[in-house]
Amino acid sequence: xxxxxxxxxxxxxxxxxxxxxxxxxxxxxxxxxxxxxxxxxxxxxxxxxxxxxxxxxxxxxxxxxxxxxxxxxxxxxxxxxxxxxxxxxxxxxxxxxxxxxxxxxxxxxxxxxxxxxxxxxxxxxxxxxxxxxxxxxxxxxxxxxxxxxxxxxxxxxxxxxxxxxxxxxxxxxxxxxxxxxxxxxxxxxxxxxxxxxxxxxxxxxxxxxxxxxxxxxxxxxxxxxxxxxxxxxxxxxxxxxxxxxxxxxxxxxxxxxxxxxxxxxxxxxxxxxxxxxxxxxxxxxxxxxxxxxxxxxxxxxxxxxxxxxxxxxxxxxxxxxxxxxxxxxxxxxxxxxxxxxxxxxxxxxxxxxxxxxxxxxxxxxxxxxxxxxxxxxxxxxxxxxxxxxxxxxxxxxxxxxxxxxxxxxxxxxxxxxxxxxxxxxxxxxxxxxxxxxxxxxxxxxxxxxxxxxxxxxxxxxxxxxxxxxxxxxxxxxxxxxxxxxxxxxxxxxxxxxxxxxxxxxxxxxxxxxxxxxxxxxxxxxxxxxxxxxxxxxxxxxxxxxxxxxxxxxxxxxxxxxxxxxxxxxxxxxxxxxxxxxxxxxxxxxxxxxxxxxxxxxxxxxxxxxxxxxxxxxxxxxxxxxxxxxxxxxxxxxxxxxxxxxxxxxxxxxxxxxxxxxxxxxxxxxxxxxxxxx
Amino acid sequence: xxxxxxxxxxxxxxxxxxxxxxxxxxxxxxxxxxxxxxxxxxxxxxxxxxxxxxxxxxxxxxxxxxxxxxxxxxxxxxxxxxxxxxxxxxxxxxxxxxxxxxxxxxxxxxxxxxxxxxxxxxxxxxxxxxxxxxxxxxxxxxxxxxxxxxxxxxx
Numbered sequence: 001x002x003x004x005x006x007x008x009x010x011x012x013x014x015x016x017x018x019x020x021x022x023x024x025x026x027x028x029x030x031x032x033x034x035x036x037x038x039x040x041x042x043x044x045x046x047x048x049x050x051x052x053x054x055x056x057x058x059x060x061x062x063x064x065x066x067x068x069x070x071x072x073x074x075x076x077x078x079x080x081x082x083x084x085x086x087x088x089x090x091x092x093x094x095x096x097x098x099x100x101x102x103x104x105x106x107x108x109x110x111x112x113x114x115x116x117x118x119x120x121x122x123x124x125x126x127x128x129x130x131x132x133x134x135x136x137x138x139x140x141x142x143x144x145x146x147x148x149x150x151x152x153x154x155x156x157x158x159x160x161x162x163x164x165x166x167x168x169x170x171x172x173x174x175x176x177x178x179x180x181x182x183x184x185x186x187x188x189x190x191x192x193x194x195x196x197x198x199x200x201x202x203x204x205x206x207x208x209x210x211x212x213x214x215x216x217x218x219x220x221x222x223x224x225x226x227x228x229x230x231x232x233x234x235x236x237x238x239x240x241x242x243x244x245x246x247x248x249x250x251x252x253x254x255x256x257x258x259x260x261x262x263x264x265x266x267x268x269x270x271x272x273x274x275x276x277x278x279x280x281x282x283x284x285x286x287x288x289x290x291x292x293x294x295x296x297x298x299x300x301x302x303x304x305x306x307x308x309x310x311x312x313x314x315x316x317x318x319x320x321x322x323x324x325x326x327x328x329x330x331x332x333x334x335x336x337x338x339x340x341x342x343x344x345x346x347x348x349x350x351x352x353x354x355x356x357x358x359x360x361x362x363x364x365x366x367x368x369x370x371x372x373x374x375x376x377x378x379x380x381x382x383x384x385x386x387x388x389x390x391x392x393x394x395x396x397x398x399x400x401x402x403x404x405x406x407x408x409x410x411x412x413x414x415x416x417x418x419x420x421x422x423x424x425x426x427x428x429x430x431x432x433x434x435x436x437x438x439x440x441x442x443x444x445x446x447x448x449x450x451x452x453x454x455x456x457x458x459x460x461x462x463x464x465x466x467x468x469x470x471x472x473x474x475x476x477x478x479x480x481x482x483x484x485x486x487x488x489x490x491x492x493x494x495x496x497x498x499x500x501x502x503x504x505x506x507x508x509x510x511x512x513x514x515x516x517x518x519x520x521x522x523x524x525x526x527x528x529x530x531x532x533x534x535x536x537x538x539x540x541x542x543x544x545x546x547x548x549x550x551x552x553x554x555x556x557x558x559x560x561x562x563x564x565x566x567x568x569x570x571x572x573x574x575x576x577x578x579x580x581x582x583x584x585x586x587x588x589x590x591x592x593x594x595x596x597x598x599x600x601x602x603x604x605x606x607x608x609x610x611x612x613x614x615x616x617x618x619x620x621x622x623x624x625x626x627x628x629x630x631x632x633x634x635x636x637x638x639x640x641x642x643x644x645x646x647x648x649x650x651x652x653x654x655x656x657x658x659x660x661x662x663x664x665x666x667x668x669x670x671x672x673x674x675x676x677x
Numbered sequence: 678x679x680x681x682x683x684x685x686x687x688x689x690x691x692x693x694x695x696x697x698x699x700x701x702x703x704x705x706x707x708x709x710x711x712x713x714x715x716x717x718x719x720x721x722x723x724x725x726x727x728x729x730x731x732x733x734x735x736x737x738x739x740x741x742x743x744x745x746x747x748x749x750x751x752x753x754x755x756x757x758x759x760x761x762x763x764x765x766x767x768x769x770x771x772x773x774x775x776x777x778x779x780x781x782x783x784x785x786x787x788x789x790x791x792x793x794x795x796x797x798x799x800x801x802x803x804x805x806x807x808x809x810x811x812x813x814x815x816x817x818x819x820x821x822x823x824x825x826x827x828x829x830x831x832x
């Protein structure tokens with residue numbers, strides 16, 4: 001099989017599952033009895049195993065297989081998740097990550113998984129060897145006896161079949177140990193049996209077989225005219241089948257066996273007399289979609305395809321608008337009505353397409369808890385990582401790029417930012433330090449902050465270092481204020497790990513962080529207070545981010561105000577406006593709020609709000625400051641996609657960008673910060 | 678045939694009209710030509726920036742070329758067109774009175790701009806081309822668009 005075409009998918013999915021493994025293992029560490037998490041871990045490991053085996057990466061498959069054994073024992077509560085098991089599992093995940101990256105780089109070679117596999121096997125057998133040993137014989141002994149329970153309906157079917165001269169057989173199939181695609185083999189067996197006769201039931205049921213919810217053996221009941229030997233040889237001809245027993249089934253077997261296990265019979269009565277392989281489709285779909293909801297269903301799409309889709313939708317909207325105009329100018333009522341419906345569809349289509357490109361930052365944040373855990377263990381620090389706003393959405397292209405800078409910042413926070421527990425206690429701080437990773441929208445930007453409650457950066461030491469390294473002169477250093485001095489850490493050449501550790505400040509690769517963020521069109525800044533901690537702020541533009549905005553009209557022009565900066569909207573009369581030192585203000589709930597007349601600010605003419613009795617005011621805020629913006633009309637709240645105005649108009653500070661409304665019209669987005677000045 | 682027609686010395690031009698004069702820009706800079714469309718005014722922008730348009734999901738600035746060149750403004754008519762040009766990564770629309778044709782002109786028949794005396798600031802021109810018995814004023818789009826960048830920043 002040519003597997004290369006699936007390589008990209010394999011890599012991406014493996015990475016995703018590895019990330020999930022990491023996350024779940026962390027959860028498991030906090031709550032070792034959480035079986036749901038274990039199930040998820042098991043599923044991820046299993047998927048990786050299946051994929052890598054199909055792709056021919058046997059080492060990955062082998063390692064995951066061993067992991068699965070342990071996980072299975074954990075799941076069955078025959079093992080307890082203790083630290084050594086978790087650490088081994090973490091190591092496995094790391095090794096798998098390395099292997100996957102090696103595969104991405106072109107080869108699976110190089111990594112020795114033997115020690116890990118050995119450790120896993122030892123853990124699996126270790127203290128709990130007795131239990132596993134006990135387990136084995138029961139499984140095999142079960143194989144010999146008939147474990148199929150036939151209910152009344154099925155007995156009836158068997159009876160009828162016998163009248164037609166068919167014989168009912170129970171086929172017990174054992175798959176080879178280490179069989180990798182159990183469900184596929186089971187399916188092949190079922191298919192083969194189906195050709196010989198009618199398979200009326202299987203244990204476990206067909207959908208369970210497809211989900212690989214069985215060990216290595218399963219059984220089926222078949223009604224056939226063929227001989228037992230023929231059945232056996234057919235089944236054995238399928239690869240990876242270890243053995244097959246074909247036992248004739250007497251009618252009496254069924255009824256007598258039904259009684260003692262009535263509880264199970266109820267469950268099995270759902271299985272109809274039709275061949276289960278055929279009914280499986282429908283039943284399987286519903287049950288699997290129930291299960292998969294948790295991990296989220298997704299389809300991978302090339303970003304270029306999304307781009308062209310976006311453009312096509314845009315074009316559709318424009319043409320729809322044109323049709324609308326034709327309908328209006330020729331007074332074609334039918335056309336106008338149809339277009340109104342189409343309008344709704346295209347609007348939805350547009351917003352969906354735009355949303356598709358957005359990815360929550362959580363995708364990047366996900367891997368940090370693990371990283372911080374490892375790092376803090378390594379450094380003997382206790383760090384509590386708090387992540388907020390992981391649902392904040394950013395354009396996919398930006399998401400892909402911010403990972404590395406954030407790793408830098410977080411590493412610095414843990415390594416150089418927070419102090420050791422003993423130092424913290426000496427300073428009277430909580431020995432458990434806190435590192436916060438926060439993302440949120442702010443106007444036209446997404447703000448990502450890495451905050452720690454550590455020692456902070458000492459500006460004097462930073463200055464001294466910079467002077468020593470010849471980056472600035474002593475005279476320059478003397479003139480600098482604290483904020484400027486701290487920003488020196490971003491200078492290229494300032495940072496070498498050693499120098500920074502010496503000053504117990506930070507700066508490892510800080511210039512790299514800065515370069516990267518600026519390449520994305522963003523900004524990075526730092527605030528710090530000695531002994532209280534530091535805060536690194538990354539501001540990223542959302543060239544394509546979707547925000548909620550209030551659309552307002554001024555002089556027939558439509559503007560959008562980001563909802564995040566809006567407090568409320570109120571109606572006032574011109575009499576409510578007072579003047580303080582030539583500045584128009586209103587009094588709102590005891591607070592004096594300056595007034596901005598939007599029409600005037602934007603140089604628009606013919607504002608309808610000039611001589612009106614009732615004025616619409618949008619109360620906006622930026623930080624602690626508030627202002628009331630007078631507009632002509634409030635149109636409504638809408639999700640908009642921020643588009644850049646381009647280089648040519650980038651200098652206009654009052655505009656944060658533009659957006660395209662459902663009808664193809666361009667609306668400009670106001671920058672509230674500038675508006676208030 | 679066509680190979681003979683467009684020799685290596687030939688430049689292909691999109692020819693358009695502003696007022697009563699004919700202008701040309703290199704066809705390589707032109708992306709498409711649109712009828713006049715809805716333009717959203719951009720506040721606090723230089724006066725020659727007419728506003729922004731939605732071109733298949735992209736927001737593009739549109740320059741009123743007559744204003745930019747200091748010519749007398751005129752009404753927009755059915756012949757008015759927006760030429761979408763790309764200059765050094767910046768895509769902008771320029772409004773012209775009418776687009777007449779695409780033609781090729783030999784580089785030898787292009788003269789430098791200092792010999793021209795017209796109402797247009799010489800820095801926006803890259804030359805004047807003689808084509809048959811007509812004169813085509815060739816525009817320096819880099820200057821027309823690029824200088825706008827500075828002005829926008831200062832304002």
